[in-house]
Amino acid sequence: MDSLNTYLFVAAILFSLGLFGVITRRNGVAVLMGIELILNAANLNFLAFAKFGGMNISGHIFALFVIIMAAAEAAVALAIIINIYNNYKTINVDDVQELRQ
């Protein structure tokens, strides 16, 4: 259980699921959830290498910055999605094609 490959496989599966969500979901908020999964997979990799790969606490700090970035990204993305909803009355990302109306 306690090996680098286990964690890398878990992260790879999580990344694939997140990617699947991003490319198949058409609701903007659901796409955002897929992105969160991908960022979490990246974090898991960082921490796995921190423990097994000699990255030590530096890996933790990288993961911390990823979390900070995810928070900023979520706030801005949701503001954009709400703006899109106010303008188009939908957040289906396929319906939002015009740059101006």
Added chain:
Amino acid sequence: MIVDAAFWFIVVLTLGSALTVVLNEKLIYSAIALLFTLFGMAALYVFLWADFLAGVQVVIYVGGILVLIIFGIMLTNRITSVNISHTSVQKGIGGMVVLGILFVLGVMILNTPWLQTEFVEPVQTTATIGTLLMMEYLLPFEVASLLLLAALMGAAMLSRRDE
């Protein structure tokens, strides 16, 4: 033994609820499943001796980002419509592409000779992280605070209604 069982339970919980996040038809169920995924990730961080990161994960992801996402769901749908559903498109092709990527990733993980060092349990993580943030990673730390400020102001400005 019991630690092994707990580890695999958490892995299954995390990946299972991640599957629910991307497959469930109801958006709010996806958000609740995301809660379990994030908690599972925090537990996996504990297995990796990242206790501080596990706490940060719970506080920021579960307490912040997930609440934000649920707010987003509520604001972009009529509250009265109970069935906030959302469909997935082209699941077949998407699944095939993702399985291909997963296969490539798996082969890559198995065939790469990862640099593995003998690991020792860190004495104190939080204190070391604080010291490193103030010494070695001071510039990224300050840039991150600037990024957060800009993101918050930008989000507030974007979501304001024009008069």
